[in-house]
Amino acid sequence: MTNKKEIIAGIIIIGNEVLSGRTKDLNTSVIASWLNSLGIYVHEVRVIPDDKKAIIYTVNELRKKYNYVFTTGGIGPTHDDITAESVSNAFNLEYGFHKEAFSILEKYYKSVEFNEGRKKMAKMPTTANLILDPSSGAPGFYVENVFCLPGIPSILQSMLAGLNNVLVGGDPILSKTINLRTAESEIAKSLTDVQNNNKDVDIGSYPFFRAGKIGVSIVLRSIDQNKIDNCNSQILEFIKEKNIEMVETD
Amino acid sequence: MTNKKEIIAGIIIIGNEVLSGRTKDLNTSVIASWLNSLGIYVHEVRVIPDDKKAIIYTVNELRKKYNYVFTTGGIGPTHDDITAESVSNAFNLEYGFHKEAFSILEKYYKSVEFNEGRKKMAKMPTTANLILDPSSGAPGFYVENVFCLPGIPSILQSMLAGLNNVLVGGDPILSKTINLRTAESEIAKSLTDVQNNNKDVDIGSYPFFRAGKIGVSIVLRSIDQNKIDNCNSQILEFIKEKNIEMVETD
Numbered sequence: 310m311t312n313k314k315e316i317i318a319g320i321i322i323i324g325n326e327v328l329s330g331r332t333k334d335l336n337t338s339v340i341a342s343w344l345n346s347l348g349i350y351v352h353e354v355r356v357i358p359d360d361k362k363a364i365i366y367t368v369n370e371l372r373k374k375y376n377y378v379f380t381t382g383g384i385g386p387t388h389d390d391i392t393a394e395s396v397s398n399a400f401n402l403e404y405g406f407h408k409e410a411f412s413i414l415e416k417y418y419k420s421v422e423f424n425e426g427r428k429k430m431a432k433m434p435t436t437a438n439l440i441l442d443p444s445s446g447a448p449g450f451y452v453e454n455v456f457c458l459p460g461i462p463s464i465l466q467s468m469l470a471g472l473n474n475v476l477v478g479g480d481p482i483l484s485k486t487i488n489l490r491t492a493e494s495e496i497a498k499s500l501t502d503v504q505n506n507n508k509d510v511d512i513g514s515y516p517f518f519r520a521g522k523i524g525v526s527i528v529l530r531s532i533d534q535n536k537i538d539n540c541n542s543q544i545l546e547f548i549k550e551k552n553i554e555m556v557e558t559d
Numbered sequence: 560m561t562n563k564k565e566i567i568a569g570i571i572i573i574g575n576e577v578l579s580g581r582t583k584d585l586n587t588s589v590i591a592s593w594l595n596s597l598g599i600y601v602h603e604v605r606v607i608p609d610d611k612k613a614i615i616y617t618v619n620e621l622r623k624k625y626n627y628v629f630t631t632g633g634i635g636p637t638h639d640d641i642t643a644e645s646v647s648n649a650f651n652l653e654y655g656f657h658k659e660a661f662s663i664l665e666k667y668y669k670s671v672e673f674n675e676g677r678k679k680m681a682k683m684p685t686t687a688n689l690i691l692d693p694s695s696g697a698p699g700f701y702v703e704n705v706f707c708l709p710g711i712p713s714i715l716q717s718m719l720a721g722l723n724n725v726l727v728g729g730d731p732i733l734s735k736t737i738n739l740r741t742a743e744s745e746i747a748k749s750l751t752d753v754q755n756n757n758k759d760v761d762i763g764s765y766p767f768f769r770a771g772k773i774g775v776s777i778v779l780r781s782i783d784q785n786k787i788d789n790c791n792s793q794i795l796e797f798i799k800e801k802n803i804e805m806v807e808t809d
Contacts, residue, residue: 325763328601329734330591331778332765334584337606341580351578353613356587356604359763363603386744387764388751426747461766484579494636497676501638513575513609514637515582516711528581 316349316479319371322356323364323382323392324460335462336381343469347478348532349377359383364395372399372455377476382460384433384449386426392457393433393450400452402434409439410448417445433457443467451475480532485541487527490554492516496525499547507540509533524556566599566729569621572606573614573632573642574710585712586631593719597728598782599627609633614645622649622705627726632710634683634699636676642707643683643700650702652684659689660698667695683707693717701725730782735791737777740804742766746775749797757790759783774806 320340326332334356341351352375357363364383371378383392397404411431418427430447440449440456442464449458449468456472458465489496493516504512511530516523527544529537548555570590576582584606591601602625607613614633621628633642647654661681668677680697690699690706692714699708699718706722708715739746743766754762761780766773777794779787798805 322604325761325780326765326778327587328591328604329595329732329778329780330588330593330601333588337577338580338583341578343580345579351580352608354572354578354604354606358602385764385766386747388747388754389763424744424748426744429747430744461768463768482579494674494676494680497636497638497679498674504638511575513639514635515576516635518711518713528576528579530575530579 314479316376316477317352318344318349318377318379319375320351320354321364321367321371321378321380322354323359323380324356325359325389327356328358336458336460336465339462339466340379340381340458340469344377344476344478345482347473347476348481349476349478350482359389359391361391361395361398364392365399368396368399368455372453376454378455380455380457381465384430384447384457384459386429390429396452396455396457397434400434400455402436402452404432405435406431407433407435407437407439407450410450413439413441413445413448417447440468441471443471482530482532483534483537484528484530485537487529487541487544487548488517488556489525489527489548490522490556491525491551492523493525495551496527496547496553499551500527500544503540503543503547506543507536510536510540512540564729566626566727567602568594568599568627568629569625570601570604571614571617571621571628571630572604573609573630574606575609575639577606578608586708586710586715589712589716590629590631590708590719594627594728595732597723597726598731599726599728600732609639609641611641611645611648614642615649618646618649618705622703626704628705630705630707631715634680634697634707634709636679640679646702646705646707647684650684650705652686652702654682655685656681657683657685657687657689657700660700663689663691663695663698667697690718691721693721732780732782733784733787734778734780735787737779737791737794737798738767738806739775739777739798740772740806741775741801742773743775745801746777746797746803749801750777750794753790753793753797756793757786760786760790762790 383390433450437450513528515526633640644654683700687700763778765776
């Protein structure tokens with residue numbers, strides 16, 4: 310699908326735990342769905358290790374390629390949390406205590422010792438903008454078009470709404486899913502014809518297995534509801550001809 | 560962790576459905592865990608769209624950087640399955656019917672029509688090596704150090720064992736997990752000291768929330784069991800000093 314005013318984003322998942330297979334990345338799905346609602350397309354995701362050089366290199370490569378870049382992970386209190394320092398280096402900015410972040414954390418930890426690890430979470434590019442955690446815990450931050458978020462999906466998710474007015478999006482990306490009781494290979498040719506007649510709609514075909522039965526989800530994506538509707542009608546036509554059963558959408 | 564004989568790999572997840580947030584990528588975790596057991600480290604994962612240029616570019620970049628590259632997705636029968644053609648282009652190889660793959664599929668589909676979509680799954684670099692599906696369905700394939708697997712995690716997983724004797728691995732990567740009932744910020748300083756004293760062990764610290772309680776998983780990774788044991792003892796020491804409770808390993 311081509312769209313001249315497309316606003317595009319890249320995501321950088323920072324974490325040895327994802328590369329080792331120990332942890333499944335859930336953040337891409339959370340960030341991408343939220344960005345879609347703002348009319349921003351994710352064009353690329355990279356999962357990279359907790360390694361300063363790799364972070365600096367990847368941040369600097371992607372921030373030139375995309376309107377927005379999101380990083381997740383590596384902003385906690387331990388030795389393997391090196392995102393804030395690496396992003397400071399990538400932008401050639403001073404890495405040190407961020408005044409506002411420091412005062413937020415000092416307040417948050419008023420009943421326990423505000424120790425070295427806890428203070429570390431206030432260290433970032435000193436001129437960064439904060440991304441507040443609604444539960445008033447450790448904030449994320451952003452510098453220019455690079456937004457640094459925590460690795461824990463529930464906390465990350467709670468922080469996104471605070472960015473809705475910071476990002477400049479495009480037309481929201483609309484989608485329609487058609488679930489069919491058939492095999493991909495039964496509809497491949499007809500679907501190719503529909504795609505050729507509807508070049509502005511992104512048509513995806515995804516096999517699924519549910520309750521021991523196979524099926525196919527066809528996903529139509531576009532910023533134009535009319536184009537989705539048109540495309541949908543053409544698919545319904547060949548489904549009827551082929552006598553294929555539709556099943557409930559999830 | 561540095562290891563001079565390190566065998567390293569990159570993974571390319573091909574799929575608009577992951578970039579749109581619709582589907583969570585489970586294949587990275589499956590492939591990475593299996594590679595770890597063979598002593599191969601995943602250094603990078605990229606999620607890219609169903610786009611020929613992006614696939615060719617990424618395959619050609621990563622196959623030079625890593626000993627092995629794995630792609631997932633895009634080898635099915637529909638119009639958006641363009642991995643096989645793109646990989647043929649990346650290697651400047653003829654894209655066409657692979658004789659052995661064609662005969663496998665012809666047999667598999669003997670009771671139904673062996674239509675255009677089904678035949679498409681036999682199209683790949685004509686000189687590729689096959690990666691057989693034990694259920695005798697559509698095979699994956701590999702060319703030099705690039706291994707192309709399907710996107711459906713259960714099928715992908717069933718095909719990996721067939722590659723155990725094809726890949727040349729290193730020393731298996733061993734790991735030990737210590738789960739603690741504490742907050743990361745309580746142990747950050749002690750853990751930094753242990754990491755500084757054990758530079759050959761990769762120490763990760765991951766907060767978790769379970770049954771309403773917070774905790775931290777410390778993961779030690781190395782190819783040397785003695786080094787893991789040493790590191791483990793030093794961690795047990797400070798845990799005891801700090802009177803921190805250990806909880807069951809998952």
